[in-house]
Amino acid sequence: MIILAPMAGYTDGTFCKKYEDLFDVVTLGGYNIDKKTYLAAEKIEKRGRKEFLIKLDEFNEYIEKQINILEKAKVSINVRFVDIDECYSKLEYISGLVDYIELNCHCRQREITELGIGQELLKNRELLYTFLNKMDKLDKPILLKIRLNYITLNELINNLNYCRELFYGLHVDCYYPKKPYPDIKSLKVLYEEFKDKFIIGNNSITSIKIAKEMLKHSNAISVARAVLKNNINWIKDIHKLI
Numbered sequence: 357m358i359i360l361a362p363m364a365g366y367t368d369g370t371f372c373k374k375y376e377d378l379f380d381v382v383t384l385g386g387y388n389i390d391k392k393t394y395l396a397a398e399k400i401e402k403r404g405r406k407e408f409l410i411k412l413d414e415f416n417e418y419i420e421k422q423i424n425i426l427e428k429a430k431v432s433i434n435v436r437f438v439d440i441d442e443c444y445s446k447l448e449y450i451s452g453l454v455d456y457i458e459l460n461c462h463c464r465q466r467e468i469t470e471l472g473i474g475q476e477l478l479k480n481r482e483l484l485y486t487f488l489n490k491m492d493k494l495d496k497p498i499l500l501k502i503r504l505n506y507i508t509l510n511e512l513i514n515n516l517n518y519c520r521e522l523f524y525g526l527h528v529d530c531y532y533p534k535k536p537y538p539d540i541k542s543l544k545v546l547y548e549e550f551k552d553k554f555i556i557g558n559n560s561i562t563s564i565k566i567a568k569e570m571l572k573h574s575n576a577i578s579v580a581r582a583v584l585k586n587n588i589n590w591i592k593d594i595h596k597l598i
C-alpha cells in the first residue's frame with residue numbers, strides 16, 4: 357500500500373485529487389482544529405511557511421467539500437489541536453467522513469511545540485493517553501504520525517506502549533538528523549515491537565528500490581516531498597511490483 361503523506365498548505369482535496377490514481381490512501385492536512393493551533397498557524401504563515409488556515413466555524417463545511425472532491429482513494433486526515441474538548445465535535449464530524457484519523461505527533465514548528473503538542477506529544481505520554489482515550493470513542497482507526505530521533509528509541513517505545521491499545525497504527529517519519537537517508541534500523545525495531553499495528557514507513561522514498569527496502573520493515577509506505585517535486589514516475593510503476 358502506498359500513501360500520500362500530509363503536507364500542510366498543500367494537501368487539500370484538489371491537490372490530492374491530482375494524485376488519486378497513484379495512491380491507495382491520500383492524507384488531507386495537517387489541519388488546525390482549535391483556537392490555539394489556528395493562532396499558531398497564523399504566526400507560522402506570517403513568517404513564510406504555508407499552512408491551512410480554515411476558519412474554525414467553517415471547518416466542517418470545508419472538510420466535507422474536500423472529501424467530496426475525492427473519488428477513488430481512501431482518505432486520512434492529519435490534525436493538530438491542544439484542547440480536545442473544544443474541537444471534539446469537529447473530530448466527530450470528520451470521523452463520519454474519512455477512513456483514518458491521524459494525530460500529528462510530528463510537527464516541529466516552534467509555534468506548535470510551544471503549545472506542548474506536535475512532536476512534544478512523543479514526550480508527554482499522559483497527554484497522548486488523554487487525547488487517544490477520548491479519540492477512542494470516535495470508532496475510527498487512529499494513526500499516530502511520529503518522527504524518529506526526537507527522543508530515544510527506547511523512550512519512544514515506552515511511551516507508545518503506554519497507550520498501545522488506543523491506536524491502530526504508526527505513520528513513521530524515519531527522520532535521521534543531518535543524514536540524507538531514512539533511519540531504517542529504528543523502523544525495523546519499531547516494526548518488530550509493534551507487530552500488531554499497521555506501520556507506515558516514511559522519509560526520502562524516491563524510487564522503487566528505496567520503497568522495497570522500506571517495505572521490508574513496514575506494512576505500507578508514504579511519500580511527501582517527491583510529489584511536490586513531481587518525481588512520481590516510479591510511483592506509477594510500483595503497483596505492478598508490490
Ligand SMILES: Cc1cc2nc3c(=O)[nH]c(=O)nc-3n(C[C@H](O)[C@H](O)[C@H](O)COP(=O)(O)O)c2cc1C
Pocket residue numbers: 361362363364385386387434460461462463501529558559560561578579580581582
Ligand atoms: C511542506 C511540508 C508540509 C508538511 N506538513 C505536515 C503536516 O502538516 N503534518 C505532518 O504530520 N507532516 C507534515 N509534513 C511531513 C511529511 O508528511 C513527511 O513526513 C516528510 O516530508 C518526510 O517524507 P518525504 O521524505 O517523503 O517528504 C510536511 C512536509 C512538508 C515537506
